Amino acid sequence: MNAPVSIKDVAAHAGVSLGTVSNVLNRPEIVAQSTRDRVYEAIKMLGFVRNESARQLRAGRSRTIGLVVLDVANPFFTDMARGVEDEASMSGLSVMLCNSDEQDGREARHLELLEQHRVQGILITPVREADERLARLQERGTPVVLVDSRSASGHQCSVSVDDVLGGDLAVSHLLKAGHERLAFVGGPASLRQVADRCEGASRAMARAGRSPTDLQVLATAALTVAGGRTAGGQIAEMPPAERPTAAFCANDLVALGLLQEMTRRKISVPDELAIVGYDDIEFAGAAAVPLSSVRQPRQDLGRMAARLLMEETYDSDGHQHRQVVFQPELEVRQSSGGPVDSDRLG
Amino acid sequence: MNAPVSIKDVAAHAGVSLGTVSNVLNRPEIVAQSTRDRVYEAIKMLGFVRNESARQLRAGRSRTIGLVVLDVANPFFTDMARGVEDEASMSGLSVMLCNSDEQDGREARHLELLEQHRVQGILITPVREADERLARLQERGTPVVLVDSRSASGHQCSVSVDDVLGGDLAVSHLLKAGHERLAFVGGPASLRQVADRCEGASRAMARAGRSPTDLQVLATAALTVAGGRTAGGQIAEMPPAERPTAAFCANDLVALGLLQEMTRRKISVPDELAIVGYDDIEFAGAAAVPLSSVRQPRQDLGRMAARLLMEETYDSDGHQHRQVVFQPELEVRQSSGGPVDSDRLG
DNA sequence: AGCCACATTTGACACGTTCCAATACTCGCG
DNA sequence: CGCGAGTATTGGAACGTGTCAAATGTGGCT
Numbered sequence: 001m002n003a004p005v006s007i008k009d010v011a012a013h014a015g016v017s018l019g020t021v022s023n024v025l026n027r028p029e030i031v032a033q034s035t036r037d038r039v040y041e042a043i044k045m046l047g048f049v050r051n052e053s054a055r056q057l058r059a060g061r062s063r064t065i066g067l068v069v070l071d072v073a074n075p076f077f078t079d080m081a082r083g084v085e086d087e088a089s090m091s092g093l094s095v096m097l098c099n100s101d102e103q104d105g106r107e108a109r110h111l112e113l114l115e116q117h118r119v120q121g122i123l124i125t126p127v128r129e130a131d132e133r134l135a136r137l138q139e140r141g142t143p144v145v146l147v148d149s150r151s152a153s154g155h156q157c158s159v160s161v162d163d164v165l166g167g168d169l170a171v172s173h174l175l176k177a178g179h180e181r182l183a184f185v186g187g188p189a190s191l192r193q194v195a196d197r198c199e200g201a202s203r204a205m206a207r208a209g210r211s212p213t214d215l216q217v218l219a220t221a222a223l224t225v226a227g228g229r230t231a232g233g234q235i236a237e238m239p240p241a242e243r244p245t246a247a248f249c250a251n252d253l254v255a256l257g258l259l260q261e262m263t264r265r266k267i268s269v270p271d272e273l274a275i276v277g278y279d280d281i282e283f284a285g286a287a288a289v290p291l292s293s294v295r296q297p298r299q300d301l302g303r304m305a306a307r308l309l310m311e312e313t314y315d316s317d318g319h320q321h322r323q324v325v326f327q328p329e330l331e332v333r334q335s336s337g338g339p340v341d342s343d344r345l346g
Numbered sequence: 347m348n349a350p351v352s353i354k355d356v357a358a359h360a361g362v363s364l365g366t367v368s369n370v371l372n373r374p375e376i377v378a379q380s381t382r383d384r385v386y387e388a389i390k391m392l393g394f395v396r397n398e399s400a401r402q403l404r405a406g407r408s409r410t411i412g413l414v415v416l417d418v419a420n421p422f423f424t425d426m427a428r429g430v431e432d433e434a435s436m437s438g439l440s441v442m443l444c445n446s447d448e449q450d451g452r453e454a455r456h457l458e459l460l461e462q463h464r465v466q467g468i469l470i471t472p473v474r475e476a477d478e479r480l481a482r483l484q485e486r487g488t489p490v491v492l493v494d495s496r497s498a499s500g501h502q503c504s505v506s507v508d509d510v511l512g513g514d515l516a517v518s519h520l521l522k523a524g525h526e527r528l529a530f531v532g533g534p535a536s537l538r539q540v541a542d543r544c545e546g547a548s549r550a551m552a553r554a555g556r557s558p559t560d561l562q563v564l565a566t567a568a569l570t571v572a573g574g575r576t577a578g579g580q581i582a583e584m585p586p587a588e589r590p591t592a593a594f595c596a597n598d599l600v601a602l603g604l605l606q607e608m609t610r611r612k613i614s615v616p617d618e619l620a621i622v623g624y625d626d627i628e629f630a631g632a633a634a635v636p637l638s639s640v641r642q643p644r645q646d647l648g649r650m651a652a653r654l655l656m657e658e659t660y661d662s663d664g665h666q667h668r669q670v671v672f673q674p675e676l677e678v679r680q681s682s683g684g685p686v687d688s689d690r691l692g
Numbered sequence: 693a694g695c696c697a698c699a700t701t702t703g704a705c706a707c708g709t710t711c712c713a714a715t716a717c718t719c720g721c722g
Numbered sequence: 723c724g725c726g727a728g729t730a731t732t733g734g735a736a737c738g739t740g741t742c743a744a745a746t747g748t749g750g751c752t
Contacts, residue, residue, distance in 0.1 A: 002487060004406065006738055017702045022740060032700060047486050052462040053408065054738035056399035057707050060350065072427065072443075073628075078419045085445070094459055097418075097443045099431070113440055116398040140393055141348060225628050260632040282419075282571050283629045286606040290634070352708055363732045368710060378730060400708035403737050 005048045014042035025050070056118065064094050065309060066114035067147075068107060068124040070191075071223065072099040074253060075281040076298055077125070080147065083302025084123060091310060093120060102127055102191070102222055115142055121309040123147050123302075129192050143312045147305040148296075149192055151323055157308040159301055159324045163193055166294040166328035167200020168207075170248045170276040171215075173292075173330055175208045177337055179246040179274060185231045185258060186250020187219035194223070194250045197278060201248055216244055223250055228257020235273065236265045246274040246336070252281045255291055259335065263288050274336040285333065292336035294328045301326065351392045360388035371396070402464065410440050411655060412460035413493075414453060414470040416537075417569070418445040420599060421627040422644055423471070426493065429648025430469060437656060439466060446473055448537070448568055454479065461488055467655040469493050469648075475538050489658045493651040494642075495538055497669055503654040505647055505670045509539055512640040512674035513546020516594045516622040517561075519638075519676055521554045523683050525592040525620060531577045531604060532596020533565035540569070540596045543624060547594055562590055569596055574603020581619065582611045592620040592682070598627045601637055605681065609634050620682040631679065638682035641675045 007025075011018045016035060023031050024039040031039075042048075056062045067084050069077040085095045096114065100107035107127050111134075114122055121143035126134065130152055134144050138156060146158035167184075174182060184201050186194045198217065205215050218234060220227030228249065235243060235258075249255035255277030262269050269275055269289045277284055280295035304324055312319045332338035353371075357364045362381060369377050370385040377385075388394075402408045413430050415423040431441045442460065446453035453473050457480075460468055467489035472480065476498055480490050484502060492504035513530075520528060530547050532540045544563065551561050564580060566573030574595065581589060581604075595601035601623030608615050615621055615635045623630055626641035650670055658665045678684035 002485070004487065004738095008738080018739090019702055019704095019741085020700085023701085026740070030700080035700080047482070049486065050462050051403070051464060051738050052459075053399045053402035053464060054707090055740075057397070057403050057709085057737090058739045058741085060707075062399065072418075073421060073424045075419060075421075078424065081418065082445075099428075113398075116396050118397060118399060136393070139348070140395065141350065225632065256629065256632045263636075283602065283632075286571065286602045286629075286633060288632060288634050288636070290609075350708095354708080364709090365711085365732060365734090366730085369731085372710075376730080381730080397708050400737090401710075403707090403739085404709045404711085406737075 002047075005046045006051070007048070009046055010039065010042045010048050013046060014038045060118070061120060062118050063092065064096050064117065064119050065306065066096045066098060066110070066117075066119045066122040066124075068098045068100055068110050068114075068122065068126075069147075070100055070102050070125050070127065072097065074223070074251070074279075075283065076251065076279040076296070079281075079298035080302040083299035083304075084147075084306045085302075086299075087303045087306035087310075100127055102188070104128065108133065111137065115140070118142075120313055121145065123305045123309060125149055128190060143309060143316075145305050145309045145312070148301060150325075151321065154321055154323070157305075157312060157321045157323070159305045159308065159326075161296045161301065161326045161328050163196035163328070164200040164203065166278060166296075166330075167197035167202075167248065168204040169200075169328065169330040170197075170278070170292075170294055171201040171204035172208070173332065174246040174248065174274060174276060174336060175204060175210070177246075177274065179244075181214060181216070181242070181244040181246075183216045183218055183235065183244035183247040184250070185218045185220060185228065185247050186223060186254055187221065187227070189219060191223070197248075197250050218247075220250075220254055223254055225253045225257035225260070228254035228259075229261045230257075232258040232261025232265075236261065236267055243273075245272070246276075248276045248278075250278055252277040252279045252284045252291060252293055255293070255335075256283065256287055259288055259291065270335050270337045276330075276336050280331050287335070289335045290333040290338075292333045292338055293331050295331050296328050297326050348393075351394045352397070353394070355392055356385065356388045356394050359392060360384045406464070407466055408464050409438065410442050410463065410465050411652065412442045412444060412456070412463075412465045412468040412470075414444045414446055414456050414460075414468065414472075415493075416446055416448050416471050416473065418443065420569070420597070420625075421629065422597065422625040422642070425627075425644035426648040429645035429650075430493075430652045431648075432645075433649045433652035433656075448473055448534070450474065457483065461486070464488075466659055467491065469651045469655060471495055474536060489655060489662075491651050491655045491658070494647060496671075497667065500667055500669070503651075503658060503667045503669070505651045505654065505672075507642045507647065507672045507674050509542035509674070510546040510549065512624060512642075512676075513543035513548075513594065514550045515546075515674065515676040516543075516624070516638075516640055517547040517550035518554070519678065520592040520594065520620060520622060520682060521550065521556070523592075523620065525590075527560060527562070527588070527590040527592075529562045529564055529581065529590035529593040530596070531564045531566060531574065531593050532569060532600055533567060533573070535565060537569070543594075543596050564593075566596075566600055569600055571599045571603035571606070574600035574605075575607045576603075578604040578607025578611075582607065582613055590619070592622075594622045594624075596624055598623040598625045598630045598637060598639055601639070601681075602629065602633055605634055605637065616681050616683045622676075622682050626677050633681070635681045636679040636684075638679045638684055639677050641677050643672050646672065 098110040151158040280293040284291040444456040497504040623639040626639035630637040
């Protein structure tokens with residue numbers, strides 16, 4: 001309704017030049033007290049609000065960083081995002097959170113928009129590995145940091161968790177508990193997280209001297225509760241003699257879906273099917289049967305990624321790309337035969 | 347690393363004027379085939395990427411809408427956000443998702459940033475009701491739509507769900523099941539959602555001829571799993587004779603926390619304590635004891651809010667503010683004594 | 693009075709786009 | 723051959739900032 005108020009209007013109203021208003025805004029210490037007060041008053045009176053677009057245009061870069069995740073509905077990623085935001089806001093940056101939904105097309109669209117916005121940099125958990133798009137983004141001047149993903153080329157920074165180890169931990173635990181026939185549930189296999197966790201599972205099998213065929217792989221369309229339920233149906237319909245007695249799921253959403261389907265079909269967890277999930281989201285401990293899960297330092301992942309990005313931004317010359325790898329930890333609960341009454345809280 | 351490439355560089359490289367390149371970008375149909383091709387080629391060769399800041403500056407408004415929610419870690423809000431994004435992207439708008447974390451200060455900071463970005467409009471689930479900040483935002487020209495909240499003044503559009511009815515449904519159900527001593531668990535009471543759901547609970551009590559003192563109100567610091575656990579501790583420590591036999595929680599996170607604490611302390615749900623939650627998030631059906639919950643049309647809430655905003659934006663003259671109210675539905679599951687084996691999936 | 697140092701303020705330009713009025717060119721028709 | 727009607731292209735003026743060299747004012751000192 002009101003005509004937009006610009007720095008020029010403020011200047012006119014305060015009876016100073018345009019440059020002075022700008023100085024008040026950006027380097028108040030160099031302008032005389034009395035002038036400063038007059039300008040502040042004009043700002044308040046007119047309801048002046050800085051125009052971020054103009055600032056960005058002038059500066060050449062925005063004061064925003066982009067964060068592209070696989071699934072905002074997954075608490076793992078919102079926790080990670082929280083870490084990013086905390087770190088970013090300490091440097092006065094804001095975060096643009098984008099959801100690729102594990103879809104290549106959506107991811108591409110978001111990257112395009114973020115580049116057009118000239119964001120400081122992009123933190124991304126990519127849908128596919130070794131993406132040329134990311135390489136081109138970097139070449140054109142937008143730094144990219146991989147989160148919960150590892151840079152194969154070494155051409156960018158990355159922060160990840162050793163998912164192979166995580167898979168190994170989970171399956172070793174199940175083997176030690178005496179399980180013979182195991183299943184790995186998760187997909188799509190094109191996601192690095194899925195592939196690595198599966199590889200870790202295989203590694204544990206091999207080390208225990210088991211045949212790889214003892215590990216059945218059940219693919220899901222996505223890492224969601226619905227995907228877990230579908231897989232649960234498949235498991236339930238196997239003849240009991242062939243049915244795995246333990247399942248390691250690529251994340252907690254899948255594990256919860258699986259658990260839910262087992263409960264519905266009256267297949268006891270953990271007696272008939274033990275389950276281990278991944279991520280240890282807050283809901284895991286509150287599940288039908290408290291879920292064993294591989295815990296990742298979610299917030300730290302985000303914080304570190306943001307920090308690496310800023311390192312790269314502020315020291316773009318001498319910057320060496322770094323690959324930070326965190327270690328996962330296994331949290332054993334009831335779903336894999338852990339203590340029935342745990343006093344520990346997830 | 348490379349110098350940023352602008353429309354001017356493209357023009358030079360294609361041997362045309364700057365205005366022509368702009369035309370190719372915005373109204374390709376009015377420029378001759380051959381010229382167009384030449385320009386496209388130059389764009390590709392130079393790796394030109396539009397500068398959104400400059401476009402926005404010129405246009406006066408950005409092509410983004412802001413969404414401020416109380417808690418991104420709550421699946422209710424991410425589902426809602428999904429609805430907003432779907433609707434927005436159909437009109438070529440992107441969404442900036444902000445988390446106020448139920449904190450006034452964070453909310454203020456986000457609003458400030460969004461206004462500086464000159465967003466098309468702001469969808470917000472406010473921390474406090476009747477916020478003068480929002481009124482001022484509107485006056486200065488940024489439309490505001492309340493989501494999961496109701497406009498008291500009628501000065502803005504709003505989309506909400508009848509939370510009083512929701513509370514009524516939940517408590518009526520519990521009363522019908524024969525419970526005598528009830529508890530309402532949730533807070534802070536300053537949140538409209540909390541106050542309304544509690545009011546609905548009281549209404550149901552009154553209608554059933556119960557004394558208001560039969561409804562004990564347990565306040566939580568926030569609507570989180572942790573808050574629910576704390577409240578659970580309080581309930582557990584009451585002498586069994588005074589302890590409520592049923593609890594209605596202000597949302598599912600609180601309910602899950604409460605449930606988790608009861609399980610830990612070996613207090614049976616629903617036998618010793620029946621629980622009803624609110625929102626019917628995906629995890630509710632997968633909980634330790636499948637959670638009865640009041641369902642809200644989460645995605646529709648978001649979609650409708652986005653639609654109202656666009657209505658206001660594109661027809662700013664003749665626009666009349668609207669208050670859309672959806673109806674909630676009660677989903678009865680095992681936590682409040684519903685059927686033990688439900689074939690329905692949450 | 694003249695000079696200098698210092699504090700404050702000014703004015704103009706650049707950032708990359710979009711938009712519009714003005715120009716150049718082409719063709720058909722009288 | 724000239725004219726009108728398109729069609730295709732051009733040039734330049736904004737949009738709101740930040741920056742910086744230059745201008746202005748102030749006061750002290752010789």
